Amino acid sequence: MSTASGIPLDPDEPVGSVLARLRKAAGLTGGQLGHRVGMSQPKISRIENGKGLPDPDDVGILARALGAEEEIVLLLMDRATGSRERMTDWTTGPMGLAGRQNTIGHWENATRSLRVFQPAVVPGLLQSSGYAKAILEDFQLLVFTDLRDRAVAVAEAVSARIRRQEVLNDHDRSFHFVMTEAVLSNRVCPPQEMLAQLLRLREAAAQENVTIGIVAADAPLSTPPFHGFELLDDRLVNVDLFTSGLISQGRTQAHLYRQVFDSLAAAATTEIEPVLDRYEALYLRLAQQERHIITEPGGRASA
Numbered sequence: 001m002s003t004a005s006g007i008p009l010d011p012d013e014p015v016g017s018v019l020a021r022l023r024k025a026a027g028l029t030g031g032q033l034g035h036r037v038g039m040s041q042p043k044i045s046r047i048e049n050g051k052g053l054p055d056p057d058d059v060g061i062l063a064r065a066l067g068a069e070e071e072i073v074l075l076l077m078d079r080a081t082g083s084r085e086r087m088t089d090w091t092t093g094p095m096g097l098a099g100r101q102n103t104i105g106h107w108e109n110a111t112r113s114l115r116v117f118q119p120a121v122v123p124g125l126l127q128s129s130g131y132a133k134a135i136l137e138d139f140q141l142l143v144f145t146d147l148r149d150r151a152v153a154v155a156e157a158v159s160a161r162i163r164r165q166e167v168l169n170d171h172d173r174s175f176h177f178v179m180t181e182a183v184l185s186n187r188v189c190p191p192q193e194m195l196a197q198l199l200r201l202r203e204a205a206a207q208e209n210v211t212i213g214i215v216a217a218d219a220p221l222s223t224p225p226f227h228g229f230e231l232l233d234d235r236l237v238n239v240d241l242f243t244s245g246l247i248s249q250g251r252t253q254a255h256l257y258r259q260v261f262d263s264l265a266a267a268a269t270t271e272i273e274p275v276l277d278r279y280e281a282l283y284l285r286l287a288q289q290e291r292h293i294i295t296e297p298g299g300r301a302s303a
Helices: 015-025 029-036 041-048 056-065 070-084 096-109 129-140 148-170 189-205 252-267 275-294
Strands: 113-118 174-180 211-215 229-232 238-239 245-248
Touching: 015 041, 015 056, 015 070, 029 041, 029 056, 056 070, 096 129, 096 148, 096 229, 096 238, 113 252, 129 148, 129 189, 148 174, 174 252, 189 211, 189 275, 229 252, 238 252
Parallel strands: 113 174, 174 211
Antiparallel strands: 113 229, 229 238, 238 245
16 A cells, blocks of 8 residues: 555554655655644654654644545554554653652643542552552562662652642642552551551542542442553553553543443442541551560560
8 A cells, every 4th residue: 555645555654654754755844744734843753753652633634734645544543543542561661660650640740630440559649658658668679679779769759659649739630539448458558557548548538629439348349340540531541560550542441441430439438437437446456456565575575
């Protein structure tokens, strides 16, 4: 297959590369093309060089402006749609935990409506500093063997994660968090830190732009809580893994994850105070038990 200008079209050639060849064949610079279609030259450069996933509509606008036949336009738009639908590993380099936190924070700051589901741990935007430190220390064990490097990396990552939470103070944005009750029972840090985490959840839930739902342990579920994810403006799905992350900007993926989120949210209660009260009593009791343990000179512990 070839374009109207006779340029052969490789079925495996990236969309951006095809658009770049069409532009050069038309004798246009990136700036001239941008002026013609109302896009910035840097944006066109990013599309041509494959930096990020191009919007299919933008691809169609550029291809038509460059005189491509409608068949070619639709083919390029289909390719762009397919690339966005795929789940892509976004940690392609050794960015480290702090780098990952900064990347996610950048996405969140560009988002007006954020939906987060977590089946095992408190969502990052709701974590207390002590809870975040415990979580990130476990992650960092997979990356660093040097204890000094690990300590620095964890401290930087905790700081970056806490900075991410500043976005919650923007009341022009909305945040909906859903988590399973297992999140509260999973003892990822000492009882005192779990108590601080419960307080953090109470504080966040009091904000008008924040909704927190908890799926009770005995709640009937129509959708299994397989894994956690973030849905940003119903346009980007982020799945955080142990050593990397997966993203998709595909409309189909975003629609499916919105359905999953809505199903889990429907099974959750937003009357979370009684649930938090129950776990606060549990961790108070455990904290008191720890305080009553006295280590004797011989190394034995007795209550």
